Amino acid sequence: MLENYFPILLFILVGIAIGVLPIVLGWLIAPNRPDAEKLSPYECGFEAFEDARMKFDVRYYLIAILFILFDLEIAFLFPWATIFKEIVNTEAVKWFGFAEMMVFIAILVVGYIYAWVKGALEWE
Amino acid sequence: MMDMLQQFIQGVFGPAWPVVWNLLKIVAVVAPLLLGVAYLTYFERKVIAYMHVRIGPNRVGPLGLIQPIADGLKLLLKEIIVPSGADKWVYLIAPGLAIAPALAAWAVVPFADGLGVANIDASLLYIMAIASMGVYGIILAGWASNSKYAFLGAMRSAAQMVSYEISMGFALVTVLMVSNSLNLTEIVRAQDHGIFAGMGLTFLSWNWLPLLPMFIVYLVSGVAETNRAPFDVVEGESEIVAGHMVEYSGMAFALFFLAEYANMILIAALTSLLFLGGWLSPVGFLPDGFFWLAAKMSFVLFLFLWFRATFPRYRFDQIMRLGWKVFIPVSLVWFTVVGVWMMSPLNIWK
Numbered sequence: 001m002l003e004n005y006f007p008i009l010l011f012i013l014v015g016i017a018i019g020v021l022p023i024v025l026g027w028l029i030a031p032n033r034p035d036a037e038k039l040s041p042y043e044c045g046f047e048a049f050e051d052a053r054m055k056f057d058v059r060y061y062l063i064a065i066l067f068i069l070f071d072l073e074i075a076f077l078f079p080w081a082t083i084f085k086e087i088v089n090t091e092a093v094k095w096f097g098f099a100e101m102m103v104f105i106a107i108l109v110v111g112y113i114y115a116w117v118k119g120a121l122e123w124e
Numbered sequence: 125m126m127d128m129l130q131q132f133i134q135g136v137f138g139p140a141w142p143v144v145w146n147l148l149k150i151v152a153v154v155a156p157l158l159l160g161v162a163y164l165t166y167f168e169r170k171v172i173a174y175m176h177v178r179i180g181p182n183r184v185g186p187l188g189l190i191q192p193i194a195d196g197l198k199l200l201l202k203e204i205i206v207p208s209g210a211d212k213w214v215y216l217i218a219p220g221l222a223i224a225p226a227l228a229a230w231a232v233v234p235f236a237d238g239l240g241v242a243n244i245d246a247s248l249l250y251i252m253a254i255a256s257m258g259v260y261g262i263i264l265a266g267w268a269s270n271s272k273y274a275f276l277g278a279m280r281s282a283a284q285m286v287s288y289e290i291s292m293g294f295a296l297v298t299v300l301m302v303s304n305s306l307n308l309t310e311i312v313r314a315q316d317h318g319i320f321a322g323m324g325l326t327f328l329s330w331n332w333l334p335l336l337p338m339f340i341v342y343l344v345s346g347v348a349e350t351n352r353a354p355f356d357v358v359e360g361e362s363e364i365v366a367g368h369m370v371e372y373s374g375m376a377f378a379l380f381f382l383a384e385y386a387n388m389i390l391i392a393a394l395t396s397l398l399f400l401g402g403w404l405s406p407v408g409f410l411p412d413g414f415f416w417l418a419a420k421m422s423f424v425l426f427l428f429l430w431f432r433a434t435f436p437r438y439r440f441d442q443i444m445r446l447g448w449k450v451f452i453p454v455s456l457v458w459f460t461v462v463g464v465w466m467m468s469p470l471n472i473w474k
Contacts, residue, residue: 007146007242008250011231014150018158018227019220019379023204026375030203039208041271042370052209052272060283063444067286070452074293078249081300085473088466098467102460109456121448123441 062120073108077101149241153230161385162192168429175433202374209270210371218268219372219379222261225254226386233393234309236403236414248296248306251394255349258387259285262358265380266368277367280440281351281358287447288345294455295342298335298462299398302473312402316412318472324408330401334472337458339399341451343427346391348443350384352428354435355443388428389421396420 041052080087080101087097115121134141166181166188173180181188206212232247234240244250259282266278300306303314318329332339348355359367369380396402396417403417438446466473 004242004244006142007149008228008231008244010143010146011150011241012224012228014147014154015224015227016220018154019223022200022375022379023216023219026200026202026204030201030374032203034205036208038205041207041209041269042365043272052270052275053267054272054275056275056279060279063283063287066448067290070290071286071293074290074297077294077297078300078306081297082304082306084301084463084466085304088471089474094467098463101463105456105460112452112456116449121444123444 059123066115066120069111070108073104076104146241150231153241154227157227157230157386157389158382160389161382162196164385164389164425165195165381166192167425168432171426171429172433175430196378199374199378204374204376205371207269207271207371211268211270214264214268215371216376218261218265219376219383220261221264222258222383223379223386225257225261226383226390229254229390232308233390233397234312234402235417237309237313237412239414240309243307243309245305245307247308248300248311251308252293252296255387255390256289258383261380261383262368265372269368269371271371273364273366273370274368277358277364277370280364281368284351284355284358284440284443284447285349287444288348288451291341291447291451291455292345292349294452294459295335295338295345296398298338298455298459299331301459301462301466302331302335308397308402312397312404314473315401316404321408325406326401326404326408327406330399330404332399335399335458335462337454339395341455342399343395343424345447345451346395347428347431348447350387350391350428352384352388353432354438356437357440357443360437388425392421392424392428393417395424400424 080097084097087093090097137144169191170180170188181191184190184194206215229251231241232244232250234243262281262285263278266274266276266281269275299311303311305311305314315330316326320326320328351358357363359369364370369377372380400420401416402420403412403414405412405416465471
């Protein structure tokens with residue numbers, strides 16, 4: 001079972017190598033003549049007048065929080081969706097298995113409507 | 125004869141043979157992929173040029189065919205600049221973090237029935253997991269550059285990518301419901317039977333028709349996820365001048381470029397496998413095979429380029445509205461519709 005995952009590990013290592021090798025190669029081959037002007041951050045020709053790591057809009061946090069909530073819901077849907085066909089074909093659990101997930105989705109929708117009404121999805 | 129040869133080669137490598145064999149398979153995937161990336165950039169420039177009634181690259185080699193190679197060589201010979209305020213190591217690691225997941229996701233993509241590097245049961249879950257890693261490369265690049273444009277680009281990119289991942293996730297869940305498996309090979313196999321397939325019109329039995337809203341949501345989210353036009357506020361030339369990549373040069377820049385195009389090809393492959401029947405032939409009397417998958421991927425990639433030549437860029441608030449207020453309700457509704465459909469006697473996915 002686990003040896004099926006060995007090629008994937010190898011593939012990830014190859015991916016990392018392809019991420020590292022060109023930079024090493026570029027560093028070896030390409031010229032390297034830095035000067036103060038060249039190394040200054042690009043700001044349309046102006047001198048950079050403050051650190052770029054500034055305060056940013058709180059809405060980005062909001063999006064991140066909402067994303068975590070919804071992504072978790074999807075993570076919960078995955079196992080259910082994978083066996084949904086078997087649920088449908090098993091008379092004993094058919095309606096229970098379906099209704100259970102619909103209740104879950106309904107709760108999600110209530111939260112979604114709340115976020116919408118509260119203006120969390122606005123981006124003006 | 126072949127058996128003897130195989131035994132001889134295995135004998136030479138001894139216990140290292142599985143590693144060598146798998147590495148060969150990986151190279152057989154990665155090398156054509158990188159070549160495909162190079163020629164996708166050429167194809168993009170040519171297609172958009174003809175749509176604009178221009179000619180496009182035509183100087184390097186016949187029809188400009190050597191152009192991508194020349195571009196790569198030029199980038200190799202350019203200095204890699206590390207800006208003075210930058211966090212040097214994070215700055216240099218970020219391009220690698222962008223390209224590694226874009227390539228590693230290909231480990232589980234099947235190219236024909238039983239033809240792929242790894243055939244695992246959780247392949248879709250693996251792709252979901254590893255594709256989400258790509259956003260780290262972009263955020264770290266924007267943060268490490270210590271440039272305002274790069275920083276803004278990274279923030280936008282992160283918000284946009286996570287927003288569209290949700291509707292993408294719902295589209296995947298709906299595909300899972302009708303395919304009964306997380307394995308990409310099984311998902312394609314589940315598409316070759318149905319009412320229309322029985323009549324010889326297999327292409328009407330593929331997932332795109334019964335899941336049409338999900339297909340559209342997935343395709344458009346794929347465009348947004350790869351930061352392509354018309355959702356390219358992340359790197360819009362006219363406002364934040366390439367966003368997170370603004371300070372990068374030489375091979376470090378080339379890696380971001382490779383990652384973006386490798387991701388485009390990945391989205392095209394996944395769209396073809398999940399919704400367009402993968403390697404299945406569209407009609408009953410033609411054989412299945414890899415060339416069908418290649419044709420479908422080329423079609424989806426052409427759509428990507430066509431979108432770029434046709435649509436004006438969206439504003440950022442419009443992008444967020446489309447993701448959160450249109451796609452999520454649409455996908456929730458169609459998810460429920462498919463659930464009810466499968467519960468009813470009209471269920472077509474027996």
